[in-house]
Amino acid sequence: MADAKKIKVTLIKGLANTMPVQRRTVKALGLGKISSSVVHDATPATLGMVRVVAHLVKVEEM
Known part of the structure; x- marks a missing residue:
């Protein structure tokens, strides 16, 4: 992978x-407390996890 997409x-x-x-x-x-942030590669597994908690998190492409 030359340049993997990242999400915050x-x-x-x-x-x-x-x-x-x-x-x-x-x-x-x-993630732990409110306003905590992490950066992950935008893999199908990570995107699926984000979809489960989409109403609790904000996602930004980097």
Whole structure:
């Protein structure tokens, strides 16, 4: 891969009243507190995880 796309994922909502699978997905993405951000390669696995918690996060292409 010459130049893999990157995405920046930021947690914008809290995890109260969310399903356990969503909490585990947020933790697996490396997010903890509100406003925490991480940068990941835009692989199909990562994009699928983001889709599960799309209502809790903001995604930016880099």
